[in-house]
Amino acid sequence: MRRVLLTFFSFISFVCFAQNENDTIVEGELNATVINAQTSFPMVSVHVINLNKVVGTITDQKGNFKIPAAVNDTLYLSFLGFKSQKVRVTNDMFKFDGTEISLTELAYALEEVIVRPYQLTGYLEIDVKNLPINTAYQYSISGLQKSYEGGSKSPSAVTKVLGAILNPADLLRNLFGKKPKQMRKLRQIKEDEDIRNLLASKFDREILTELLQLEKVDIEDILNNCSYSKSFINTANDLQILDAVSSCYEEYKVLNRR
Numbered sequence: 001m002r003r004v005l006l007t008f009f010s011f012i013s014f015v016c017f018a019q020n021e022n023d024t025i026v027e028g029e030l031n032a033t034v035i036n037a038q039t040s041f042p043m044v045s046v047h048v049i050n051l052n053k054v055v056g057t058i059t060d061q062k063g064n065f066k067i068p069a070a071v072n073d074t075l076y077l078s079f080l081g082f083k084s085q086k087v088r089v090t091n092d093m094f095k096f097d098g099t100e101i102s103l104t105e106l107a108y109a110l111e112e113v114i115v116r117p118y119q120l121t122g123y124l125e126i127d128v129k130n131l132p133i134n135t136a137y138q139y140s141i142s143g144l145q146k147s148y149e150g151g152s153k154s155p156s157a158v159t160k161v162l163g164a165i166l167n168p169a170d171l172l173r174n175l176f177g178k179k180p181k182q183m184r185k186l187r188q189i190k191e192d193e194d195i196r197n198l199l200a201s202k203f204d205r206e207i208l209t210e211l212l213q214l215e216k217v218d219i220e221d222i223l224n225n226c227s228y229s230k231s232f233i234n235t236a237n238d239l240q241i242l243d244a245v246s247s248c249y250e251e252y253k254v255l256n257r258r
Contacts, residue, residue, distance in 0.1 A: 026094040027070035033063045034077060037102035046103065047198040049076045051086075051210055054185050056194035076210055078198065081106055084206060185211060186246045199239035208238050212245075222248060 034046045042063025049056040052073040059065045069075065073089045082103040093099045189195050189211055199207060205216050212219075219241065223233050226248035236244070 026091055028068070028094065029066050030069040030075075030089060030093060030099075031064065031066050031097070032093065032099040032101055034059050034065065034079075035063060035100050035102050036082075037104045040102075043079060043082075043103060046077055046079045047194065049078075049195060049198070049207065049211070050074070051076050054188035054192065054195070054211065056192050056198065058194060075101075076207065077101060077103060078202075078207065079103055080201075086210070186242070186249060189242060190246065196239055199242055200237055202238040203236075205238060205241065208242060219245065226251070 034043045034048070035041060036043055042059070042061075044059060044061055044063065046059040046063070046065070047056060048058065048065050048067055050067055050069055050073055052070070053068055055068055057065050057067045067075070069089045071089055071091055071094070075087045075089060076084065077087065078084045083106055085101070085103060087101055189199075195211075205219060208214075208219060209216055214222075220233055222245055223241070226244070228244055232244070233241075
């Protein structure tokens, strides 16, 4: 009986050791290839972002990429005209060479678009008066060379920002208070050139929501509370939105300390 029990516990110990060895978290530089799911051809210049480590890279001429990663990290792959994809890093991706990730082309359904041109008379003075005028005030954002729309030019614009930040029940304060880890990623995102270049070409807020773990409506609410105009929110690229959220957050932190 003792021999049976000894053999049983030895077997259990071996199995547990094997499981622990297999579950060991591997961390290092991950090598993989991105291919077209339809043609199996390698894809060039696909943007790859590690959402956990907030680092990015792009694929080379052979579709290969290298990126710092650990097991259970999430990679986000994006390419124009293809469905974006999230991939969970596994031990096998480190152990075996030749990991391939396939992207699927998007199928766009073309819809009828009615273009309503302005009725121009040919007289400059008359046509200028008939064209709509954007009255939104231009704010400059720290770290950017250009300025962007930030709401109407009025004394209430500043008080609106201060009121939104200092009001403890306000959505802006609640979001920043509940998402400190996500908001700390702002600095990391802004320091990575590959991620900045990708965001500068995007307008769908898809990558921002993944990186910051915020919903699109939350991002809009943050910018609304910081007095950014709807025109800016609807037309700015993702990099401009990122810098606007970052600027708003920095103002919140400074005033919250006081």
